[in-house]
Amino acid sequence: MRIGDFRFNLSELAGSMGDFGTLFPLAVGYMAVCGLDPTGLLVTMGLANIVTGLVYRLPMPIEPMKVLAVMAIAQAWSPSMVYASAFAMGLVWVLFAATGLMGLVARVTPRAVVRGIQVSLGILLGIQALQMVQTQWVVGIAAVAVVVVFRRSRYAPAALLLMIMGLAIMLARGDLARIEGLTFRLPGLHGFAPADLWRSLVLAGFAQVPLTAANAVIATSALIAQYWPERPVPENRLAWNMGIMNLAVPFLGGMPLCHGSGGLAAQYYFGARTGGANIIEGFLEISMGLFLAGSIASLLVLFPMSIIGAMMLMVGLELVRFARDLSGWRQLLPAAVTVVLSVAVNMALGFAAGVAVHHLVEKVAGRGPSRAGE
8 A cells, every 4th residue: 555655565564674683682671671661662662663754754763772772781770761861862962963063973974984884783783693593593594595585575575474483483382372461551751860861971872972873873874865865864864853752752761762774774675665664663563562561571582583683684784785886995994994893892983993094094195085975
């Protein structure tokens, strides 16, 4: 079915499930370790997906901010700290957008570094995917085969088949018997201690900023321009979107949210082409939050991780392929520095070092710095 610029079909449904691999583990950690209410977490994600899909009319992943999520789960932050970290990130990205700072960062970031970030993310996804696949090699290999055979199918999209395959395995193991039954629950209203704003920034927020700038803003904008050259989304607009989104979600119990080039690549890889994918995902998440809050965390944990790993592995390979348009040592050197440091240390350091090496190379070569899209 097509409604204006939106499509609602099996391909969009499959694409909406493409980035579940990054969502599942972190969402479960927030619920199980930090004590976030599943209803609020899922409903706010769903609302963010629906609004973003309507605004952009393109697939636009809504994901947890990974540095904040890992630190919050590792240190067992209280819900107040998590909500404060989301609001703090909202303030940061509104500031970046309002001052034009995000546009300045994008202008000094060359295409080679953007490609380096995409390749790094592909490698990191691949490493994590292999760890997940090895939990059940046979299931993982079968899942990869399903992706290869059915990825472009309009009538049996790969991601949808894999979700059905995972549910069938859970049914055979008796895992679905753990569902407590449908119980309707609305999200509550939440707040946070003002002191937690600065504390969350010091503990993880400041480290999150360069990663978000590189992957969720610059690389995502570049990927949109590659997939839909006729409908570019400027970096500053993405910064505004993340800022407003994170200022709103804490009060209904949401976690810090961002976009991401990996999530976008996953959605596109599995069939998403319009904002219909976001709207479908949003309604799925809202439905789970409203009716399955009592059992959703355990269900996500019990879903076969080897299937999610197979999906992530194929998306990782797709991201690595984006570096094919690089040539010559002036592009390959900063891209290589970006990849090595991103994978070995962290993406923020890889991003900064790659930009520095690019401008040093251009200065040595006697050329002016090139813009990100050149």
